[in-house]
Amino acid sequence: MLNQLQKQIENRSCTLAILGLGYVGLPLAITFVNAGYRIIGYDINPEYLNQMRNGISKILDISSQELKDALATGRFSLTSVPSDLEGADVHIICVPTPLSKSRQPDMSYIESALATLLTVWGPGKMAILESTTYPGTTQELLLPTLSRNGLKLDEDFLLAFSPERVDPGNHKFPLHRIPKVVGGSSKASTQAAAALYGAAFEQVHTVSSPTAAELAKLLENTFRNVNIALVNEFAQICDSLKADVWEVIEAAGTKPFGFMPFFPGPGIGGHCIPLDPQYLVYKSRLHGYEPRLVALADQINVERPRYVVQQAMDILNTQGKAINGARVLVLGVTYKPDVPDPRESPALPILEFLAEKGADTHYIDPWIPSIRLKNGDEMLSARDLKEEAAEADLIIILTAHQNFDYELISKYGKKLLDTRNAVSTSLRQQPN
Numbered sequence: 001m002l003n004q005l006q007k008q009i010e011n012r013s014c015t016l017a018i019l020g021l022g023y024v025g026l027p028l029a030i031t032f033v034n035a036g037y038r039i040i041g042y043d044i045n046p047e048y049l050n051q052m053r054n055g056i057s058k059i060l061d062i063s064s065q066e067l068k069d070a071l072a073t074g075r076f077s078l079t080s081v082p083s084d085l086e087g088a089d090v091h092i093i094c095v096p097t098p099l100s101k102s103r104q105p106d107m108s109y110i111e112s113a114l115a116t117l118l119t120v121w122g123p124g125k126m127a128i129l130e131s132t133t134y135p136g137t138t139q140e141l142l143l144p145t146l147s148r149n150g151l152k153l154d155e156d157f158l159l160a161f162s163p164e165r166v167d168p169g170n171h172k173f174p175l176h177r178i179p180k181v182v183g184g185s186s187k188a189s190t191q192a193a194a195a196l197y198g199a200a201f202e203q204v205h206t207v208s209s210p211t212a213a214e215l216a217k218l219l220e221n222t223f224r225n226v227n228i229a230l231v232n233e234f235a236q237i238c239d240s241l242k243a244d245v246w247e248v249i250e251a252a253g254t255k256p257f258g259f260m261p262f263f264p265g266p267g268i269g270g271h272c273i274p275l276d277p278q279y280l281v282y283k284s285r286l287h288g289y290e291p292r293l294v295a296l297a298d299q300i301n302v303e304r305p306r307y308v309v310q311q312a313m314d315i316l317n318t319q320g321k322a323i324n325g326a327r328v329l330v331l332g333v334t335y336k337p338d339v340p341d342p343r344e345s346p347a348l349p350i351l352e353f354l355a356e357k358g359a360d361t362h363y364i365d366p367w368i369p370s371i372r373l374k375n376g377d378e379m380l381s382a383r384d385l386k387e388e389a390a391e392a393d394l395i396i397i398l399t400a401h402q403n404f405d406y407e408l409i410s411k412y413g414k415k416l417l418d419t420r421n422a423v424s425t426s427l428r429q430q431p432n
């Protein structure tokens with residue numbers, strides 16, 4: 001039966017189910033449709049599915065036209081009905097893995113996707129987990145769950161982990177060009193999963209176990225987290241020395257080997273980089289090792305928004321103004337430029353701290369028309385940069401969106417806190 005599955009994967013006659021159609025699942029579904037497979041897209045959000053059925057994509061990397069084209073092939077169906085997954089041979093799980101309030105792994109989405117999968121699970125199938133998670137999840141959670149009712153790995157089913165590496169908004173690397181790491185729970189599982197991804201992706205790199213693949217993903221994102229913390233700390237050192245950290249990074253970046261530039265900012269955001277290292281910390285602690293560097297990096301990055309508010313108070317102070325009652329204009333609230341995603345953005349705590357201090361805060365973000373703060377308050381994006389900038393006592397650039405008018409903003413140098421060095425970078429890039 002599993003030999004048949006391997007053949008169906010190779011000749012692209014098998015049906016894939018993708019559970020969770022967000023930033024990761026939808027691009028993956030379209031990539032497999034383009035490779036000739038039949039896809040059942042399953043998501044628990046029926047409204048979102050209806051939007052997609054009407055040809056509207058809210059995922060930045062998938063245009064509405066690409067979505068319509070995929071649906072028009074007749075090989076891509078959308079459902080929130082678990083029994084529709086019956087016909088799928090391979091189930092790929094792409095659901096969120098956030099942290100709980102106490103910054104512990106929140107496995108509830110994976111558990112709920114597994115509960116759905118169990119309703120249609122049986123001999124001859126393969127499951128693949130793509131969600132970022134703690135090392136051991138595939139072997140310790142998925143394997144026993146899928147082995148229920150006497151089903152056996154390799155005799156009845158296959159299982160693998162393959163981390164997602166999508167970088168939303170990065171047009172240089174479309175999904176199929178990003179090498180795919182694959183680690184199966186058995187040799188046959190690795191082989192089948194590698195054949196599947198090999199049909200749609202340019203390069204597949206296999207490792208000896210799902211745990212190695214889970215760890216590879218955590219190493220990639222912890223590497224970014226720790227280096228961002230290093231440069232954030234370095235920026236604070238430069239501030240205390242009245243040196244320009246951007247000039248220093250540019251100079252260090254001329255070294256052709258052994259250095260990779262990272263850039264400071266108001267904090268760290270997105271669904272991955274701030275959260276994923278905590279999955280590593282959690283598992284490491286269970287095994288008796290207390291990670292120090294990873295925990296310290298998290299602390300430095302988490303403290304950054306408060307430092308930005310302190311800088312804001314210092315600038316206002318030089319103008320003889322208190323933050324209480326000052327009109328503050330925040331530019332950009334997404335976690336990175338030119339994406340419609342405010343998840344874990346440092347703008348959120350910064351807006352909250354500014355409100356706590358009594359600032360009259362406004363924001364402009366062309367990607368985010370409104371934003372809800374933790375205290376429940378909703379803020380609406382202002383539109384007129386010229387008017388808002390003229391009225392503000394302080395302008396803080398938090399996200400360097402391409403379409404901000406940096407020439408206009410540069411005129412407000414004395415009341416500008418540019419946490420991204422966006423103004424000088426943009427003005428330098430302008431043709432003479």
Ligand SMILES: NC(=O)c1ccc[n+]([C@@H]2O[C@H](COP(=O)([O-])OP(=O)(O)OC[C@H]3O[C@@H](n4cnc5c(N)ncnc54)[C@H](O)[C@@H]3O)[C@@H](O)[C@H]2O)c1
Nearest residue numbers: 020021022023024043044045095096097112113131132164
């Ligand atoms: N966004 C990224 O850039 C990125 C990059 C690499 C890895 N990842 C990882 O991929 C995973 C998914 O992240 P995302 O950004 O796509 O999340 P997302 O929030 O954009 O999408 C998740 C989707 O899953 C759906 N969902 C939730 N529970 C479900 C369930 N039980 N069954 C079916 N669908 C369910 C939601 O409705 C949503 O549409 C996470 O583990 C994340 O860490 C994300």
